[in-house]
Amino acid sequence: MATEAELKAAGEKYIPKDYDPALYKLRHSLAHVLAQAVVEKFPQAIPTIGPPIEYGFYYDFDLDVNPTDGDLEWIANRMRQIIKGKHAFKVREVSADEGRAIFKDNPYKLELIDGLTKGKDEYGNEAGSAATITVYQQDTFVDLCRGPHVETTADLDSKGFKIQQVTGSYWRGKSDNKMLKRFHATAWASGDDLKAHLERVEEAARRDHRKLGRELELFANEPIFGSGFPMLLPKGATIRRVLEGFITEYERKAGYQHVFTPDIAKKELYYQSGHLPHYADSMFPFMQMGENPGEEDLVLRPMCCPHHIQVYKSKARSYRDLPIRIAELGNMYRFERSGVVGGLSRVRCMTLNDAHLFVRPDQVKGEIAGVLALMKKAYADLGITEYRFRLSKNADPSGPPSTKYVDNPAMWESSTKMLREVLQESGLPFFEAWNEAAFYGPKIDVQVKDVMGREETLSTIQADQHLPNQFQLEFKDSDDTPKRPVMIHRGVISTMERMTSYLIELHAGAFPVWLAPVQVALVPIGDRHFDFARALTERLVNADFRVEADLSHGRMQAKIRDAAKMKVPYILVIGDKEMEANAVAVRLRDGTDLGQKPVHEFVAMLDKVNASRTLKLVPDA
Numbered sequence: 247m248a249t250e251a252e253l254k255a256a257g258e259k260y261i262p263k264d265y266d267p268a269l270y271k272l273r274h275s276l277a278h279v280l281a282q283a284v285v286e287k288f289p290q291a292i293p294t295i296g297p298p299i300e301y302g303f304y305y306d307f308d309l310d311v312n313p314t315d316g317d318l319e320w321i322a323n324r325m326r327q328i329i330k331g332k333h334a335f336k337v338r339e340v341s342a343d344e345g346r347a348i349f350k351d352n353p354y355k356l357e358l359i360d361g362l363t364k365g366k367d368e369y370g371n372e373a374g375s376a377a378t379i380t381v382y383q384q385d386t387f388v389d390l391c392r393g394p395h396v397e398t399t400a401d402l403d404s405k406g407f408k409i410q411q412v413t414g415s416y417w418r419g420k421s422d423n424k425m426l427k428r429f430h431a432t433a434w435a436s437g438d439d440l441k442a443h444l445e446r447v448e449e450a451a452r453r454d455h456r457k458l459g460r461e462l463e464l465f466a467n468e469p470i471f472g473s474g475f476p477m478l479l480p481k482g483a484t485i486r487r488v489l490e491g492f493i494t495e496y497e498r499k500a501g502y503q504h505v506f507t508p509d510i511a512k513k514e515l516y517y518q519s520g521h522l523p524h525y526a527d528s529m530f531p532f533m534q535m536g537e538n539p540g541e542e543d544l545v546l547r548p549m550c551c552p553h554h555i556q557v558y559k560s561k562a563r564s565y566r567d568l569p570i571r572i573a574e575l576g577n578m579y580r581f582e583r584s585g586v587v588g589g590l591s592r593v594r595c596m597t598l599n600d601a602h603l604f605v606r607p608d609q610v611k612g613e614i615a616g617v618l619a620l621m622k623k624a625y626a627d628l629g630i631t632e633y634r635f636r637l638s639k640n641a642d643p644s645g646p647p648s649t650k651y652v653d654n655p656a657m658w659e660s661s662t663k664m665l666r667e668v669l670q671e672s673g674l675p676f677f678e679a680w681n682e683a684a685f686y687g688p689k690i691d692v693q694v695k696d697v698m699g700r701e702e703t704l705s706t707i708q709a710d711q712h713l714p715n716q717f718q719l720e721f722k723d724s725d726d727t728p729k730r731p732v733m734i735h736r737g738v739i740s741t742m743e744r745m746t747s748y749l750i751e752l753h754a755g756a757f758p759v760w761l762a763p764v765q766v767a768l769v770p771i772g773d774r775h776f777d778f779a780r781a782l783t784e785r786l787v788n789a790d791f792r793v794e795a796d797l798s799h800g801r802m803q804a805k806i807r808d809a810a811k812m813k814v815p816y817i818l819v820i821g822d823k824e825m826e827a828n829a830v831a832v833r834l835r836d837g838t839d840l841g842q843k844p845v846h847e848f849v850a851m852l853d854k855v856n857a858s859r860t861l862k863l864v865p866d867a
């Protein structure tokens with residue numbers, strides 16, 4: 247399989263560790279079948295490499311014609327014939343010279359064989375030791391390959407794959423090499439699996455936060471800001487303001503104190519915290535302020551932890567003061583490569599719903615349980631119902647040694663044990679994973695899935711005994727001796743950017759009423775209804791609702807359609823009858839017609855739905 251670096255260079259997605267081995271074999275085998283069909287169609291095509299990737303595989307050929315749709319159809323049909331021929335995948339070990347003889351007309355395979363003899367795998371990556379060279383043959387086609395493959399083509403489903411497109415791609419992903427033709431295909435165990443995948447792709451495209459962000463006028467990316475720095479448009483800014491108000495209210499009620507600390511600090515702060523060097527790859531370059539380099543260098547903060555530590559240290563603390571819960575909607579800056587940023591989910595400046603709890607050792611478990619409770623409450627309001635907890639640990643002791651984590655085995659053991667016990671005692675189902683911790687301590691991560699079934703971390707809680715040591719934090723204990731607090735890092739609703747992008751996709755843009763940027767759209771039918779609409783707008787805005795009146799001269803049906811397209815929960819139509827009865831005709835964004843309601847009745851309903859943060863548009867009676 248190609249490495250992460252190679253796939254990224256080639257513009258492909260890296261395959262996760264938990265890649266299904268059965269799918270791997272199937273996709274790899276289909277790549278050979280495709281290659282056979284391609285060289286039958288284009289005898290001049292020279293096969294290069296064809297690895298499995300997420301959802302399928304690709305195969306690159308040196309080929310100087312552009313295949314037409316008709317060619318691709320021919321190739322797909324031929325692949326089906328080959329599959330039905332029940333050809334065995336026969337493996338043979340060969341010497342380097344035998345390999346060179348077999349592939350004498352293929353300079354790419356010759357280069358690969360040279361690599362194999364020098365301890366590279368067939369994709370040119372370090373394999374550790376000189377690999378044995380194997381060739382696989384099915385039917386008439388022989389390929390240089392490490393395998394593994396299915397036994398015979400009878401193990402493949404002729405309806406389980408789809409050739410998607412052909413694009414250009416440089417050999418080895420390097421632009422001074424020759425441009426090859428890359429055949430992309432998605433491949434599954436059965437036709438039904440393929441169909442389900444294609445449906446997921448369609449649904450993901452429908453919910454894509456970048457597409458909806460544009461259509462719903464939530465955010466935009468302006469090249470002049472640089473990639474990874476989106477701007478929130480008024481409607482997106484409204485969602486963020488509501489989210490911020492929502493979470494800070496919950497935090498205040500849970501005993502948190504909010505602060506503002508600088509986005510920038512001297513580099514020395516991050517040497518003390520250990521972000522330098524552990525986290526240097528993700529940090530922006532230093533800003534040189536002094537005459538000479540290194541004299542006074544400032545850096546954009548990658549995290550708020552060292553800043554909140556300064557808040558803790560701003561006065562003497564006693565055991566009675568603890569726990570101290572310091573919170574901030576903190577801006578953080580991450581130096582992501584420009585190739586990987588995009589939309590709102592991968593950005594270079596983000597605002598984290600951050601907090602650091604400074605607690606006595608005997609308070610750790612109770613405080614973490616409190617954070618979990620807060621998280622569950624917030625998730626319920628946001629409509630996030632499917633998630634699981636991961637206990638994220640440091641480097642797998644059975645794997646190669648890692649420099650990613652601070653070296654303090656006793657600390658890792660005790661922190662991990664604490665987190666595990668909290669999860670066990672809370673009765674929450676969880677799983678454990680190596681190599682997912684923060685550099686200074688283990689985490690509880692909340693994992694959610696997107697439409698494609700890809701898992702990502704939305705929220706985290708971390709137990710940290712490292713930074714308190716680095717900064718020599720103390721509190722005076724009941725016996726008057728200085729003791730060291732434990733630090734709990736936590737983000738309940740993630741960064742504003744990530745949470746917004748996640749919510750856009752989760753709700754397909756149709757936000758719960760309490761979060762919707764516009765909650766009520768007023769549609770006066772004619773000019774004579776405008777004053778009534780203006781008065782009602784003023785009344786609702788004064789009551790703190792978010793309202794837009796369409797005072798254009800468009801047709802009523804078009805105005806209703808526009809509001810529904812913007813996913814406004816309530817669309818109120820106002821005509822003569824409504825004015826006369828001081829009422830509104832209420833429609834929901836999904837087309838449901840609730841009929842005429844007296845204005846006061848509608849306002850009472852809106853108030854109830856908004857205040858309760860229900861996901862329903864019409865409250866239960």
Ligand SMILES: [Zn+2]
Pocket residue numbers: 274275278382389390391392393394395
């Ligand atoms: Zn193979």
Ligand SMILES: [Zn+2]
Pocket residue numbers: 549550551602735736
């Ligand atoms: Zn932190």
